[in-house]
Amino acid sequence: MPAAHATYLDPHTLAAIDSLELRARMIVEGLMAGMHRSPYHGFSVEFAQHRPYAPGDDLRHLDWKVYGRADKLYLKQYQQETNLDLVILVDASGSMAYGSDAPRRGKPWTKYDHAATLAAALSHLALHQQDRVGLTLFARQVLDTTRASNAQGHWQAIVNALASRAPSLKTDEQDGADRGTDLARLFDQILAKLTQRSLIVLISDLFEDADALQRGLARVQFNRHDLIILQVLDHAEITFPFRDPSRFVGLEGELPVGLDPPAWRDAYLDSLQAHQRGVERIARRFRFDHLLLDSSESLGGPLGRFLAYRAAVARRGNK
């Protein structure tokens, strides 16, 4: 699918990401050796650092050369490089079909477009490092799943899946009833299939109850997986810029609401910010990273800054 390939491998986006290394804050145990570091400082492959000897340490790991030169006892520590299982969860619910940005090629740039681009970029980067990448598209239930793999051509399969499941802009109440999300149920289904610790990337607008999100994240942490939450919101959803009296029609089966937007802007933003604070609080509680992305902004800048931040956190964790 050349069109999808062109869309999701936007040169600007890939150039921004290609200059960085994907680092996970917590190095998961992998099957393949690669650029990612194990969360455990082992003794097998690569020297990591010295540390002073402490009574009780295994004498086999003493660095005798240092002892000979400096007359001090130091232990050698090693890093075991592992392969990464990257599981990307992309929200394909009705709300992700919303987009207020200037239309590109006749249609607006939706949140799903943004999320799919991001998922494609991440998967490309991971595959480039020989990491295994899996993809799951979900709404109220799992819509499509691509198993984790680092085989050649796998990225193309991911891109195809992303392109084929794009949600449409439907405002029908009957049809929209199943277009919401259920994160708790999603994580139940996903975690049941993961056999080893993975880095899970959740790309969604998170229009979900905080309790459901909390239950889902609790499962992830219980299974010792790492999670990165990439929340994608449209710029209109963040600023609510409407002025004319309008009748707002929901994309997930909600009843229409007629109101004067300027009069309700503050109230809406209050409600939204309260929700955002709840999301951040939950993510912080489980020590998962959370990044809010404005779909109207460039994808490369925020993603690059986020990956740099992850790398810095990972390095601090190794020290």
Add this chain to the structure above:
Amino acid sequence: MHGLILAQVGSLAYPITAAAGAAAITIPIVIHLLTRLRRRPVPWAAMRFLIEAQRRYRHRRRLEEWLLLLMRCMIPLLLGLALSGPLLRGDAIGRLFAGAAGNAGRLVCVVIDDSLSTHAADASGNTLFEQLQDTALAVLDGLSGDDRLVVWRAGRPAEAVYALDAFDHDAARGAIEAMQPRYSASDMVQAMSLAKAAVDQHARPGQQAWVVLVSDFANGALPVERPAPAQLLPWGERVKLLVARPKLTQPNVQVSRLEPQQTLVLPSPLTARPSVSVQVHLRRFGGDALPGTSRVELSAYETPGAAAIATVRHDHRWQPGQTEAVIQSQVPLFTPDDSTSGGSWPASQDGGRLVAIRARLESAAPEPGRDAIEPDNLAWAVVERRDRLRVGLLAPTDTAGWDDQRSAISLPPSRWVRLALQPGWVPSPTAIAGAGRIAGLIDTVDLEPTSLDAGAMKTLDAVMVIRPDLLAPSAWVVIKEFVERGGLAWVFVPQDVLPTAWSAALRDQLGLDWQVGVEPRVTKTAGRQGVTLDTDHPAPPSLSLLSADWQQLLAPVRVDKLFDLTPVGNAAASTESVWLRTIDASPLLVSAQLGRGRVLLWGTALDVGWTNLPTKPLFVPLLHEALRGGLTDSGVARQGQHVAGQAPTLDWKWSEARELTLDDPTQPHALSVRVNQTQQGPQLVGALQQPGIYTAAPASTGLMLAVNPDAQAGDTRSISAPGLEAWLSSLGPWQWLDAQRPASALATQPQWASLAWPLLWVVLGLLLCEMALARWFSHATDSTAWQWWGGRLKSAWRTLKAARP
């Protein structure tokens, strides 16, 4: 009614514009409805946050919408009203802002004279009071709506008629129209004092005050011959005085006084038929005292409102220049058909019965219009008819029988007195004319001097103090109270006892102005008889019945021994006070008024060793006539009459009365005044205003009270204008009330003020408020209001455009 009120408050120059403004209210409402109906559908993902925001702020947003809608409706309405040229009366504006300013309007006190003189009627029958009422009502026409008003009546006692201190002038008008003239004198000074106090109390700083005197200014209305009383000074510079001009003098004839010569009427000893002697005083004012005839009708009534017992008439012909006259008459207290003694009258508990005497001026003048005031042609009095008297003998009990006496001439004094008061044993009925009948008129009661109390005296008419030397000081107090209530005390000098102690008690305890000599003076010497009585000394009025035989009765009496009686202080030895005296001018029987009663003091002992009086013919008629005259003379008679406008002082006889009722057949309802029984005695609640005979309830008390118009207030001659002007000028600035247009002095021209500009300012304020509130409620972020309004208009335009088919 409401339209009339609106018309009084304001008007509109262009009502159509106001109607258009009212119709324009629909514009914001329509826009509001269109905006609700024509909302553009917008697909939206974050519906959950909108729904939650709506759930939390729905009521507040609705309130804001309604407030804005109300303001947007008010703007065209007020704009239309402002452009319609609204006009508001100045007084209404003043009333509107009275609360803020605090001194808007004026304080107006109207004093209306409703005294007896205002009853004066002209030839057409219109009274002066009606004219004064019209003047007062005309003055009210000049007041503006924010003037506060107090109305006083000046007829004694002066009091407020309308003192609500409010703006309800209609209520004040109703109160004035409901006023009726009184029968009392004018107390204009007191009314002015009350008005001044009202001004001092209610007028706010800087507020103008007016006092309007509406009076006929008849003689006595104001004491112009004396300086203004202190309570009216200083009158105050901010108080303006408006005075109605004095009315013209009208001739008037009145019964100024009705005086029964006795209040206690006993059957005549000669005819056994009771009658009362009365004096009718007539007086006339104005009319140049032309000759004419007045007829006075005198009637006696057993009960008020019933038929007269008897009626007599007297004519008096006025001489030119004569202004006062007295008619003496005898009013029978029995019907012409009553051939009996009249003893069949029902008696009250003390054996008496009150009779009302009425004097009515029937024909006041030879031609109509010469008697302006009708109510003062009538006068009432009350007398008590009594069939028997009860006399107490204050002496040691006389238990001796006739057989114990050695002879008749050695009887003790108490026995002499008893025999004189009850001479039924007198063998020859011809010895004293009518003695047999007299014997039935007096009952005697023995009283012990050492244990005298007030209870024993309650049913007595007189007491004979035969042994004053035996009385305790408390007994003198009892006797004093008895006399002050109207009783008669006759003090005799005991033989063989020097009067040192009891003479001092007479003076100190009883307050008698006569002093008894220290020792008796013996006038009988060897070979010479005692002194005789002065037969040239005329009989006192109370003994007038004996005057025909006065000298013959006095001639045989000799006095051998007596105490000198000398007046003390202001007491004069006049004929009225000295009833009997000896030939050497020594007072032998003196009389003194004490309260409503009388004290008689006898200067010699009732003993044949001192005088032969007990054995002489004078003794019995002297005691009887002295009792009759002492109890019923004119000095006591005036006590039963009262003047309208006053609260009479009631004595102990009224201790069982609950109320006084005037049963006036000309009135639809009987007028009742409550009697309060207090520790100080019975007291009336309020003054008695209506003249007539008031009967006490319960009827068993048998009490009546006569109330007459204040005759002094019937002087219809006007106060001299120069005197009145000088008196008023001493108070401060004043001016006459315009007789033709009384309202002119107080009238204020209605000032119409345009409300257009205030309303336009209000509209502008509403606009600014609407913009600010709309921006605040909608959290608009436009830099200027014009941008915001432009956006609103564009939105409305788009809405209307979308609504077009």
